[in-house]
Amino acid sequence: MNSKVILTLLNIPKVSRNTVRFIFSNTTYIPKTKNDIVDLFAHFHQRNKRIPIPSYDDISKAIEKTYLIIDKSEQQNINLISILDEAFPESLRNIPDSPVLLYYKGNxxxxxxxxxxxxxxxxxxxxxxxxxxxxxxxxxxxxxxxxxxxxxxxxxxxxxxxxxxxxxxxxxxxxxxxxxxxxxxxxxxxxxxxxxxxxxxxxxxxxxxxxxxxxxxxxxxxxxxxxxxxxxxxxxxxxxxxxxxxxxxxxxxxxxxxxxxxxxxxxxxxxxxxxxxxxxxxxxxxxxxxxxxxxxxxxxxxxxxxxxxxxxxxxxxxx
Missing domain, CATH: 3.40.50.450 (Rossmann fold)
Structure with a gap:
């Protein structure tokens, strides 16, 4: 679930890993719907005007892209893990410019x-x-x-x-x-x-x-x-x-x-x-x-x- 959320946000135009990292460094709230995503970005836009407020169309396209990536990944035994997951590598969690999503294959x-x-x-x-x-x-x-x-x-x-x-x-x-x-x-x-x-x-x-x-x-x-x-x-x-x-x-x-x-x-x-x-x-x-x-x-x-x-x-x- 967490990986899907992070991937969806990354698929929204003008949203970088820095934006995603900033958001989840300042909240434990996990959006579950399109409205939740809009509200989340609107909230953080008030704190930083460079954070965009996505349109519903942008979010819909991002969700479609997310499921396509996950489906193709699963076909090749590629897994995802996000910085919101407990099993995310601690060695990477706190480095400068830490990743927010990792793809892995194997052990x-x-x-x-x-x-x-x-x-x-x-x-x-x-x-x-x-x-x-x-x-x-x-x-x-x-x-x-x-x-x-x-x-x-x-x-x-x-x-x-x-x-x-x-x-x-x-x-x-x-x-x-x-x-x-x-x-x-x-x-x-x-x-x-x-x-x-x-x-x-x-x-x-x-x-x-x-x-x-x-x-x-x-x-x-x-x-x-x-x-x-x-x-x-x-x-x-x-x-x-x-x-x-x-x-x-x-x-x-x-x-x-x-x-x-x-x-x-x-x-x-x-x-x-x-x-x-x-x-x-x-x-x-x-x-x-x-x-x-x-x-x-x-x-x-x-x-x-x-x-x-x-x-x-x-x-x-x-x-």
């Missing part, structure tokens, strides 16, 4: 695992970086940690694969509707994630193709779902730094793989070196570092890590 319990790490990085890693991503996926997966990533080529892909090899559970955060796997060459990997008790998750409904800004938007979910974000390889510019910025803003543990000396001239290690040198990230170089990170996550010692520096967030956004 939802893997999404709720508090012992989770995001393994991320460049789409063009070095051969050494590929090995590191896969090893990290295996190391965390075998010990019951959920490995979160974005199903992208490169570091993401091999983080997922390593976790699966260790018979662990992995979650892929998608930048479009779950009926489309992007990149298409990772369709088999997406199926393997589902076959091994993992999960695909997105805030976009069926039929929505990935677009440029959706990749940036999904990055906040990768870090949000994770207790720690591990950067395998990144240059000083690139998509990985969006997730890094989100991790800093969300006060997550931020870790960067520390490359051996022979790889320090590779451009794929330059971002790692920058983040470590600036004090934004903990260096991760050996088994001891990995075990220390696991223990920190297990103890729940990650709400306000002592290396968090809010000023750095604004600088990273400019990169």
């Amino acid at each position: 939802y319990n893997s999404v709720l695992n508090n012992h989770s790490v995001a393994i991320i990085g460049t789409r063009t890693p070095t051969t050494h970086g590929i090995g590191v991503a896969e090893k990290l996926g295996m190391t965390f997966g075998k010990d019951g940690f959920t490995v979160v990533s974005g199903l992208a080529y490169g570091c993401d892909e091999f983080g997922h694969k390593g976790c699966i090899k260790s018979k662990g559970q992995t979650v892929a955060v998608m930048a479009g509707g779950l009926d489309t796997v992007y990149p298409s060459k990772n369709k088999d990997l997406a199926k393997l994630i589902l076959d091994t008790d993992g999960c695909l998750i997105s805030e976009y409904p069926i039929g929505v193709r990935p677009f440029k800004s959706s990749f940036v938007e999904r990055d906040r979910l990768q870090s949000g779902l994770s207790a720690a974000v591990i950067v395998v390889e990144t240059d000083v510019k690139g998509g990985t730094l969006h997730t890094v910025s989100d991790a800093i803003l969300q006060k997550k543990i931020l870790v960067c793989y520390k490359h051996p000396d022979q790889y320090l001239n590779d451009k794929q290690s330059q971002g790692n070196q920058m983040l470590i040198a600036n004090g934004d990230a903990i260096p991760l170089a050996n088994e001891t570092d990995i075990e220390n990170l696991k223990n920190k996550i297990i103890k729940g010692d990650y709400n306000k890590p002592n290396f968090y520096c809010e000023q750095r967030f604004d600088q990273l956004k400019l990169l």
Whole structure:
């Protein structure tokens, strides 16, 4: 019921997730009819004139679209959960710009695992970086940690694969509707994630193709779902730094793989070196570092890590 309400509101023209979040941050009232929806928006329009008051026709069309999306989703075993539901991930509920509706396919319990790490990085890693991503996926997966990533080529892909090899559970955060796997060459990997008790998750409904800004938007979910974000390889510019910025803003543990000396001239290690040198990230170089990170996550010692520096967030956004 809650998911249908949220989806209907999102389907109304000029209503964003920010509007929906604002409304339900200030009321526990759940509208059940068209009149209820009009009254709800009229009430909040008085508080914020930018909130529109929808017409009955807009609401009718939104309801039709909602049932169409739900019907098509059910045909593909895609489920919905809203921020009004008790089972909504607590890790996402209170992050900046939190999602209000999630679509998922597969084992939802893997999404709720508090012992989770995001393994991320460049789409063009070095051969050494590929090995590191896969090893990290295996190391965390075998010990019951959920490995979160974005199903992208490169570091993401091999983080997922390593976790699966260790018979662990992995979650892929998608930048479009779950009926489309992007990149298409990772369709088999997406199926393997589902076959091994993992999960695909997105805030976009069926039929929505990935677009440029959706990749940036999904990055906040990768870090949000994770207790720690591990950067395998990144240059000083690139998509990985969006997730890094989100991790800093969300006060997550931020870790960067520390490359051996022979790889320090590779451009794929330059971002790692920058983040470590600036004090934004903990260096991760050996088994001891990995075990220390696991223990920190297990103890729940990650709400306000002592290396968090809010000023750095604004600088990273400019990169």
